Amino acid sequence: MSWGGPFHHDSVPTGPVQVTIQRNDPYSSWGFRLQGGRDYSQQLQIKKVNAGTPAHGRINVGDAILAIGGYDASNLTHAQASQMIKSAGTSLELTLQKGQFRSLKPTGPVKFSPGTAHQYGY
Amino acid sequence: MDHNLEVCHSGYFSGRVPAVAYHRVPKLCCITCGVLWYITCGVVQCTMRGALQCTSKVSILGIFFSELSAKEGLLLWCQRKTSPYRNVNVQNFHLSFKDGLAFCALIHRHRPELIDYDKLSKDRPLENLNLAFDVAEKYLDIPRMLDAEETAANRICKVLKINQENERLMEEYERLASDLLEWIRRTTPWLENRSTDNTLPGTQRKLEEFRDYRRLHKPPKLEEKAKLETTFNTLQTRLRLSNRPAYIPTEGKMVSDIASAWKGLERAEKGFEEWLLSELQRLERLDHLAKKFRHKCDIHEEWSYGKEDMLQAQDFKKCRLNELKALKKKHEAFESDLAAHQDRVEQIAAIAQELNTLGYHDCASVNARCQRICDQWDLLGTLTQQRRHALDTLGEADKEYNAIMALVQEIQRISQQYGIQNALENPYSTLQANTEMIRQQNNERLRRQFASKANIVGQWIERHLDAVASIGMQKGKLEEHLNKLRGIEREVNAFRPNMDELEKYNEEVQEAMIFENKHTPYSMETLRVGWEQLLTSVARNVNEVENQGISNEQMEEFRKSFFHFDKSRSRRLEPKEFKACLISLGYNIRDDHQGEADFQRIMSIVDPNHLGYVTFDAFLDFMTREATDNDTAEQVMQSFRILAGDKPYITADILRRELPPDQAEYCISRMAPYTGLGAVPGALDYSSFSTALYGESDL
Numbered sequence: 093m094s095w096g097g098p099f100h101h102d103s104v105p106t107g108p109v110q111v112t113i114q115r116n117d118p119y120s121s122w123g124f125r126l127q128g129g130r131d132y133s134q135q136l137q138i139k140k141v142n143a144g145t146p147a148h149g150r151i152n153v154g155d156a157i158l159a160i161g162g163y164d165a166s167n168l169t170h171a172q173a174s175q176m177i178k179s180a181g182t183s184l185e186l187t188l189q190k191g192q193f194r195s196l197k198p199t200g201p202v203k204f205s206p207g208t209a210h211q212y213g214y
Numbered sequence: 215m216d217h218n219l220e221v222c223h224s225g226y227f228s229g230r231v232p233a234v235a236y237h238r239v240p241k242l243c244c245i246t247c248g249v250l251w252y253i254t255c256g257v258v259q260c261t262m263r264g265a266l267q268c269t270s271k272v273s274i275l276g277i278f279f280s281e282l283s284a285k286e287g288l289l290l291w292c293q294r295k296t297s298p299y300r301n302v303n304v305q306n307f308h309l310s311f312k313d314g315l316a317f318c319a320l321i322h323r324h325r326p327e328l329i330d331y332d333k334l335s336k337d338r339p340l341e342n343l344n345l346a347f348d349v350a351e352k353y354l355d356i357p358r359m360l361d362a363e364e365t366a367a368n369r370i371c372k373v374l375k376i377n378q379e380n381e382r383l384m385e386e387y388e389r390l391a392s393d394l395l396e397w398i399r400r401t402t403p404w405l406e407n408r409s410t411d412n413t414l415p416g417t418q419r420k421l422e423e424f425r426d427y428r429r430l431h432k433p434p435k436l437e438e439k440a441k442l443e444t445t446f447n448t449l450q451t452r453l454r455l456s457n458r459p460a461y462i463p464t465e466g467k468m469v470s471d472i473a474s475a476w477k478g479l480e481r482a483e484k485g486f487e488e489w490l491l492s493e494l495q496r497l498e499r500l501d502h503l504a505k506k507f508r509h510k511c512d513i514h515e516e517w518s519y520g521k522e523d524m525l526q527a528q529d530f531k532k533c534r535l536n537e538l539k540a541l542k543k544k545h546e547a548f549e550s551d552l553a554a555h556q557d558r559v560e561q562i563a564a565i566a567q568e569l570n571t572l573g574y575h576d577c578a579s580v581n582a583r584c585q586r587i588c589d590q591w592d593l594l595g596t597l598t599q600q601r602r603h604a605l606d607t608l609g610e611a612d613k614e615y616n617a618i619m620a621l622v623q624e625i626q627r628i629s630q631q632y633g634i635q636n637a638l639e640n641p642y643s644t645l646q647a648n649t650e651m652i653r654q655q656n657n658e659r660l661r662r663q664f665a666s667k668a669n670i671v672g673q674w675i676e677r678h679l680d681a682v683a684s685i686g687m688q689k690g691k692l693e694e695h696l697n698k699l700r701g702i703e704r705e706v707n708a709f710r711p712n713m714d715e716l717e718k719y720n721e722e723v724q725e726a727m728i729f730e731n732k733h734t735p736y737s738m739e740t741l742r743v744g745w746e747q748l749l750t751s752v753a754r755n756v757n758e759v760e761n762q763g764i765s766n767e768q769m770e771e772f773r774k775s776f777f778h779f780d781k782s783r784s785r786r787l788e789p790k791e792f793k794a795c796l797i798s799l800g801y802n803i804r805d806d807h808q809g810e811a812d813f814q815r816i817m818s819i820v821d822p823n824h825l826g827y828v829t830f831d832a833f834l835d836f837m838t839r840e841a842t843d844n845d846t847a848e849q850v851m852q853s854f855r856i857l858a859g860d861k862p863y864i865t866a867d868i869l870r871r872e873l874p875p876d877q878a879e880y881c882i883s884r885m886a887p888y889t890g891l892g893a894v895p896g897a898l899d900y901s902s903f904s905t906a907l908y909g910e911s912d913l
Contacts, residue, residue: 125847127910132459139910140848170459174911 108158113184115146122177122184123147126157129170136165136173138188151188159187292316295323301336314342321349328353366853367872373850374877376456377907383449384461390442391467397435398475401427405482408489412575414497421490425721436746439476443469444753457846459909484739495727500574507565511583514558518590524548525597530605542605543618549598550626559591657726664719665733671712672736675744678702682751699756706752713745772837775799776830786827789817799837847905854900863888863897 113122123145128134136157141147157165160176162185168176177184289304296302299319304310311317313336322331328349334342410417446469449461463469525548530541566584570577685698720738723731731737775798777783779791787795793813796803803809820832857872858864864885869878884906885898905911 122913125905125910125912127908128459129909131462132909134459134909140912170909170911174913177913 107189109188109190111150111186111188113146113150113186115182115184118181121145124151126170126174126177129173130167131169131171136168136170151186152190154190156189157186158189161185162187292320295320298323299331313339314344314346317346317350318342321346321354325353366856369853370850370857371873371877373853373907374873374880376452377458378877378880380449380452380456380458380461383445383452387442387445387449387461387463388467390438390445391463391472394435394438394442394472395467395475398479401431402479402482405479405486408486410493410497412497412573414494414501417490417494417497421494424487424490429717437749439472440746440750440753442472443750447754457908491724491727496572498727500569500572503565503569503572504574504576504580507562507569507580510558510562510565511587514555514562514587517555518587518594521594522590522597525594525601538605539618543622545598545601545605546619546622547626549602552594552598555591559587562587653726657728660719660723660726661728661731661733664716664723665731667712667716667719668734668736668738668741671716672734672741672744674709674712675741675748678706679744679748679751682748682755685755696756699752703752703756706748713741716741769834771799772834773830776833785830787833788827789813792817792820792828792833795833847908847910850907851901851904854904858900861892862890862901863893864900865894865896865898869898 115122123142124138124147125140126136127139128136138151138153138155138157141151141153157173159165160168160173161180163176165173165187292304296304296316296319299315299322301313302310302315302319304316315334315336318329318331318334322329329345334345410420446461446463453459453461530538533541563584566580569580574580682699682702685695685702716738775795776787778798779787779795781791793803796813796816803813816836817828820828820836854864855861857868866878866882869881872878873881881900881903882898885900885903887893888897888899890899901912
């Protein structure tokens with residue numbers, strides 16, 4: 093299966109990382125947004141992390157989820173993965189491939205301003 | 215002043231305020247206004263991307279506030295700034311700004327010369343908003359993010375419309391795919407059925423049916439297939455450009471499934487056509503052979519008619535000797551005639567045998583007739599012998615008889631010498647040679663007729679395929695590209711009669727059993743493929759251009775940037791140039807190890823084959839995808855929040871009031887009940903609905 097996401101995790105230099113997130117109450121939210129899944133031909137990944145939540149500081153936007161609680165996530169649909177994460181109790185163990193790309197993008201409309209390039213030594 | 219620049223750089227609003235805003239107009243009011251602008255625009259127009267969730271601390275005009283109070287701080291600042299103005303009462307960031315007076319007041323407070331505030335009226339909100347946005351754009355270098363008319367409800371409508379249209383396209387794709395696959399499933403067995411009634415008319419009927427299939431039944435299906443592919447591509451482009459996850463058709467209805475089913479159909483079709491033509495050839499040969507058989511039988515039967523009676527006649531019993539001798543001679547003549555017919559009967563038997571071997575459909579009657587002739591032949595032989603015996607025993611005048619015999623032999627010799635029998639043997643041979651020549655001439659005419667048309671059509675198709683391919687590479691506005699493609703589309707449609715005409719010529723060629731044509735490199739098969747390719751590539755390109763989703767200005771921005779760095783005018787950028795280009799467009803690529811790794815990842819997208827350069831097309835494609843990536847779940851959620859009056863849930867009543875009926879019902883039927891704190895009866899969860907629109911979920 094090929095992933096539609098712009099960045100394949102194998103192009104990132106570091107290997108997979110194990111992360112455990114804790115929450116006090118199994119019904120409160122972990123504080124992150126999940127994107128992708130087999131049904132979307134897209135790798136499961138972290139779309140957003142909310143400040144001040146259990147996930148904050150543990151995982152980052154752009155991280156790809158390789159496994160959930162040790163279970164290989166590569167063939168999970170979006171619904172299956174979110175169900176597994178929701179019902180993980182108070183401790184969620186994720187195997188991640190770290191990615192940092194999304195922070196690179198300009199967040200507004202792209203405007204050509206060659207002057208700024210010189211700041212970076214070009 | 216530096217302090218405020220810091221605000222922009224701190225990450226709080228980086229990117230939202232374009233470089234120009236703080237580089238060229240470092241004026242306190244502008245920066246503040248700009249920041250406010252983005253926040254208020256953001257709140258009112260839902261473009262604020264979680265800015266208020268930032269953790270860094272910001273100070274504006276001496277008001278110090280942390281993340282949670284940022285909004286209130288800004289609100290306080292606005293209240294202080296606008297307090298002297300009539301009709302302005304800033305209580306929040308949406309309704310209070312709706313009439314545009316607050317924006318105008320803020321500008322007037324800092325740059326009174328730009329706006330004649332006293333002339334403004336609360337009753338003309340659109341005018342006020344447009345004035346404020348225009349002035350801000352023109353004098354304060356704060357670009358307008360969205361038109362004033364665009365409200366939260368509009369934003370939701372727009373997003374829902376995209377989803378509804380996408381869902382409609384998905385349904386259409388599924389329906390088209392099912393129909394087409396079903397048709398292929400039904401048609402293929404018919405093409406794979408290689409049996410006929412073994413008669414020429416029956417097989418010709420089958421060829422007619424096949425031609426109907428080719429002419430009438432298949433073309434609309436081919437169009438459906440092209441439409442299916444276009445629908446699929448349109449859908450995927452739309453999904454990609456609107457940030458939605460890709461669409462995967464249900465099991466067995468993938469584009470590849472359709473393509474392979476279609477290929478199977480065409481394979482069956484090709485095999486069917488070849489089989490049918492060779493079957494026709496075989497049957498025509500059989501038919502010809504059967505005709506020959508009947509013809510020979512007719513001649514033979516005509517000759518043999520009445521011969522049994524003649525041989526069994528007792529005429530010699532009561533005649534005189536001279537009469538008897540005449541009868542004897544006559545009988546001898548008959549005997550030699552009979553011997554001469556031996557060959558013919560053998561030929562008839564041989565043809566009958568061949569008809570049997572080749573499986574002629576009406577072997578029964580052939581065999582019966584052949585049997586009748588053979589039986590009669592045996593009988594004639596027996597009767598001839600009996601009559602000869604009778605005549606011999608009766609004869610007494612041998613001498614005379616012998617003399618007469620000599621004469622008979624003489625006559626036979628003479629008749630043979632003049633070749634009378636041979637001349638009668640095949641009265642059709644000269645005529646046959648003649649028809650063969652006419653046939654060959656006709657075939658040649660058909661070949662030339664097909665070839666000259668095929669050469670015109672083939673070259674036309676090639677030329678237009680090239681034209682379609684080159685449009686995407688040309689400089690120019692999307693609008694122009696689209697117009698050119700539409701023009702080609704019209705030309706292609708107008709050209710269709712030529713294809714039909716060619717199909718007709720091809721049928722004539724096939725009917726004449728012509729299989730090779732040295733006058734043209736194009737076969738009907740290759741032309742059909744080329745034609746189909748042209749149709750689909752026009753449709754695909756129109757679709758791509760229509761779905762580009764970027765404005766002409768944006769396109770010009772990209773073009774300007776690319777060619778600024780393309781010092782060698784090669785329409786390619788070296789990696790170093792490309793990096794500078796990206797940075798100039800606002801990309802945050804740092805000058806360190808991490809930045810290099812980031813850049814390499816971008817390179818792997820724009821230069822997947824590691825050629826060491828980036829073409830304009832690859833660049834444009836990359837930027838298009840990146841630039842249109844501004845339609846997010848966050849924005850929709852913010853819009854719903856505004857409709858919901860800042861509550862974490864929304865009610866059906868509000869949705870029905872704010873949205874068009876079909877969209878309101880669309881939301882109501884899909885939104886889950888809100889179960890969080892403070893839920894009222896009937897509260898709906900717009901957050902999970904918003905993320906689901908983009909194939910995401912908050913966990």
